[in-house]
Amino acid sequence: MKSWVSKLYNIWELTRNSLFYVPVIISFCFIAGIIAVFLFELHYTELVHKIHYLYAGSIEDAKSILQTALSAMITMTTLVISITMVVLSLSASQLGPRLINTFMSSRVTQIYIGFFFGSIALCLTLLILLHDNSTFDKTPRLSISASFTITFINLFILLGYVNHVARSGIADTTINRVSCEIQQSLERLCTTDDLNxxxxxxxxxxxxxxxxxxxxxxxxxxxxxxxxxxxxxxxxxxxxxxxxxxxxxxxxxxxxxxxxxxxxxxxxxxxxxxxxxxxxxxxxxxxxxxxxxxxxxxxxxxxxxxxxxxxxxxxxxxxxxxxxxxxxxxxxxxxxxxxxxxxxxxxxxxxxxxxxKPEIFFRALSKIRDAGKQNPGILMQLIFVLGELKNSSYPNKEYDAINLQIAYIRQHITEFFAESEEQKALEKMLSKYGLKS
Structure with missing residues (x-):
């Protein structure tokens, strides 16, 4: 990997976990979009007014509705932030504080939050544009209708965000997300460097x-x-x-x-x-x-x-x-x-x-094995994983790392399950995969 590519990727890794950048970009896009619609309507006023299903009220009524919508959007966004903080707190306590970055780096989460902030920026921008009545002769029906539509859509986006947050709080969802990150890292880093x-x-x-x-x-x-x-x-x-x-x-x-x-x-x-x-x-x-x-x-x-x-x-x-x-x-x-x-x-x-590879293999399994050394169910699953890995068809097997883990498991069986039914079951599992000495 070239130096500048590697450096840019490192910068990307540092910034993608932030909830700041994507909402700011989306907010600026919303502001630019409503300004573009407003300018389009100024140049093609007659064409826009031929569309009968657009907003037909007065500017003062539109300002009043927009102010109400802006207040509602601010309240809704505050609710979204509160929900986000609750989920982050639960994730930190149950899955670990380092997993907060995994939640924050979710592009879906960032887009949802960006849409709420963008809607606030849109309503506020349109209120500023409507403040000066001298810039237009007729009511900007298209711009007002667009802001009303975005505000209405936010109601359903809030439901979607709640559903997304509820799923994100499930441990399996976080595990799948982290697993995908590891897989992408292996595909990106485990290659032969052309400089070597x-x-x-x-x-x-x-x-x-x-x-x-x-x-x-x-x-x-x-x-x-x-x-x-x-x-x-x-x-x-x-x-x-x-x-x-x-x-x-x-x-x-x-x-x-x-x-x-x-x-x-x-x-x-x-x-x-x-x-x-x-x-x-x-x-x-x-x-x-x-x-x-x-x-x-x-x-x-x-x-x-x-x-x-x-x-x-x-x-x-x-x-x-x-x-x-x-x-x-x-x-x-x-x-x-x-x-x-x-x-x-x-x-x-x-x-x-x-x-x-042996070091990565050892560090990946050792802490889990040590934490579950008195749990026969965890040891049983470890034996299953190690047995399947050792008997797999992959050519580059790290037998030393696997055998070391098996030796520790045998030690745990002798230490914690001597002369018990659990010992018989675990030793039977070892024999099944040919892992018993």
Whole structure:
């Protein structure tokens, strides 16, 4: 992925979770639309007045109705915001506060809220236009009728929004939405980078790399959101350097932490060091621009909260495991970028920390397994997921990660279900999938 594309996507990730941008854009569109209709009516007044089913009252009556409609729209929008805050509060308490971004990033939610704010802006704009009677000779029937129609439609939009919010509050809806985000991330990130030379995919660093290299240290605190690998590669080629990054997207940096090593040390200048750090975007929050585990963590958090004593919802946790099984199968059949880059002559120029499938696999299942280690139903579902993954037809199976999870499950069975019917059932399930040692 090119540097500017990656950087733009990171900016998009930061802005799409906001309820601000889409409603503002829609409001400006409504304002522009009513002004366009008003100007059209000024130029084609006679043509408009031939349409008999349009508003036929006086301007003063129209102003009075518009003021009432504006007041009603403000009240309706206040109700919408209140409903939204209630849903966000429930989502934060039951599914986790990080899932608020998932709700706010819903384009449908943003469009609904934008329509209400846009209707207020439309009514207010038309009231301002009608205030000066000298700009038109006859009542602007089309503009007034359009505003009345939009206000009437808002009644049904409110019903649609309530239905949308009610569905959004269901755990399964959130799980499906997060699963789609993970799937899109895998499709976007799990590809072979065209900058990576497959013929020389080993990081053969110079013999004196450690002794003649210079360590670089972070001057900021925050999460790495995006690393511009193509720009780093170009910088290394132009300056004759070999760059090693000990961090990747999703890692947290603190001031003074070692970011990497640059070789040779005598070629490094303050300008080069600034250019290198400019390729690493650091912010207050993690984003999914290059971080594969970003949305996986959200899905795992739903399962952990569902298994907490205060909620104790096994079915939600099982739904998460069902979704994770498909996503992990897709991950096993994908190729993660290695971030090892060479120049045209095959010399190593850039090597960076990369994600590994076993680590992602382990982090995705370990916390859920630990939270449900005393729950035979959760362990049964984990055995089912691990068994299906191990016996699947995907060629790139991560057997080590699967076997490690199975070993932990055997330990939980011995520790919590010794000499019980649950132990017999769980061991039978292990034997069914050939997972018993």
């Amino acid at each position: 030379d497959n013929k020389a995919n080993q990081a053969l660093k110079p013999a004196d790399f450690e002794s003649n290299g210079r360590a670089l240290y972070s001057s900021h605190n925050g999460y790495i959101q995006n690393i511009q690998y193509p720009t780093l590669l170009t910088l290394a080629q132009d300056t004759g350097l070999v760059i090693q990054l000990d961090c990747m997207a999703g890692d947290y940096l603190f001031k003074g932490q070692q970011v990497g090593i640059v070789y040779p040390a005598n070629k490094i200048t303050p300008e080069i060091e600034l250019a290198l750090f400019a390729c690493i975007d650091v912010g207050e929050n993690r984003t999914g621009a290059q971080d594969i585990e970003y949305s996986v963590r959200h899905l795992v958090e739903i399962a952990i909260r569902a298994l907490s004593p205060g909620i104790n919802d096994d079915f939600t946790a099982i739904t998460v495991l069902d979704k994770l099984s498909g996503l992990l199968a897709q991950l096993m059949d994908s190729k993660l970028p290695s971030h090892i880059y060479h120049d045209e002559s095959g010399q190593l120029k850039l090597v960076a920390k990369s994600s590994h």
